[in-house]
Amino acid sequence: MFRDLSAATAHVMAFLFGSLVWMILIGVGVAILLLVRDPALLASGNALEGLDGLTMGLTSAIQIVGLAGLAAGLALLLGTPTSDGHQVWWSLPGRHTVASRLRAHLGLRTPRAAWLVVAFLGGLTVWTFPSMLAAWLVETLQIDSVSLEATSRMLLEGPVLHRFAMGLAVVVTAPIFEEVIFRGYLWEVAERATGRWGAFVLTTLLFAAYHLDPVHTLSLLPTAAFLGALRLVSGSLWPCILAHFANNGVAIVVTLLAADMAVEEELPMWLALSGTLFTCVVFTLGAAWARYRPNSPSAGALS
Numbered sequence: 001m002f003r004d005l006s007a008a009t010a011h012v013m014a015f016l017f018g019s020l021v022w023m024i025l026i027g028v029g030v031a032i033l034l035l036v037r038d039p040a041l042l043a044s045g046n047a048l049e050g051l052d053g054l055t056m057g058l059t060s061a062i063q064i065v066g067l068a069g070l071a072a073g074l075a076l077l078l079g080t081p082t083s084d085g086h087q088v089w090w091s092l093p094g095r096h097t098v099a100s101r102l103r104a105h106l107g108l109r110t111p112r113a114a115w116l117v118v119a120f121l122g123g124l125t126v127w128t129f130p131s132m133l134a135a136w137l138v139e140t141l142q143i144d145s146v147s148l149e150a151t152s153r154m155l156l157e158g159p160v161l162h163r164f165a166m167g168l169a170v171v172v173t174a175p176i177f178e179e180v181i182f183r184g185y186l187w188e189v190a191e192r193a194t195g196r197w198g199a200f201v202l203t204t205l206l207f208a209a210y211h212l213d214p215v216h217t218l219s220l221l222p223t224a225a226f227l228g229a230l231r232l233v234s235g236s237l238w239p240c241i242l243a244h245f246a247n248n249g250v251a252i253v254v255t256l257l258a259a260d261m262a263v264e265e266e267l268p269m270w271l272a273l274s275g276t277l278f279t280c281v282v283f284t285l286g287a288a289w290a291r292y293r294p295n296s297p298s299a300g301a302l303s
Helices: 005-037 039-043 053-076 098-105 113-125 128-141 146-156 160-194 196-210 214-234 238-261 269-292
Strands: none
Touching (some): 053 146, 053 160, 128 269, 146 238, 160 196, 214 269
16 A cells, blocks of 8 residues: 655655756766767767777766765655654754664665575576576667667777776676665665555666666566565665675676677576576575574565
8 A cells, every 4th residue: 555655756756856967967078078079979879989988987987876875865864754653754864863864764784694695696697587688689679789788898898997997887886876776765765655565666667767778678677676676575785785796797707708708698598597597596595594584684574
């Protein structure tokens, strides 16, 4: 049953408006940079071709850090529910409540160690089916994935510093700050309004849609669902960050190895399904452990 939907909508609209302003500023900055480098790039229809790994890595990092800062600021304005369960949607934090609010409203609770193990192991193989799905979508829909192709190009081409900057943006800044936004702040807002399962569905869809590229968005849904499931059962953001880190890190390693060994990037179906099965088995075992483990903080989240 939906609760306080209008108040939750106000929070989301504030975040979307702030995000739009920030993205416009980033876009203007990139446009100016391209104009200085080569005015023809702006008319080429694919401005990403004019960006190198260093520029793209720094731009991506600045973009997501800014959005996460906005999310953290709005999380601070979420008040603590009253003793009778009434939600307090807007409240200025006191001097001694800033850290506690961030910890509570971004999901920065300490999870059981088992969920960190599940997150890391599952994150190592969760990418396999989405990778196969992306290749199938490209072939079936006959459209290119601009964002995925640009990322791969910037990881494989250019000076080492440029490639390192792009890799850092993918492996470090994206896992931390995307999770703060989606499984942190937006999860808290959605959970207050629609419940835990509503938060799972909404943040999974929003996270996938955020990547904009149609192929990337659709192929990312299984990974987004895994990250959301970790948040759902563990009650903490840390397993999501760790799984996101593992997923992106392995994806970069595979991209680099595939280029060095000159092999096809498309995974065979048996490997894609085996990776997905491994992730599901690890997650299921973790859920079973949390359910039957005495005094487990996660056990209640599974009921």
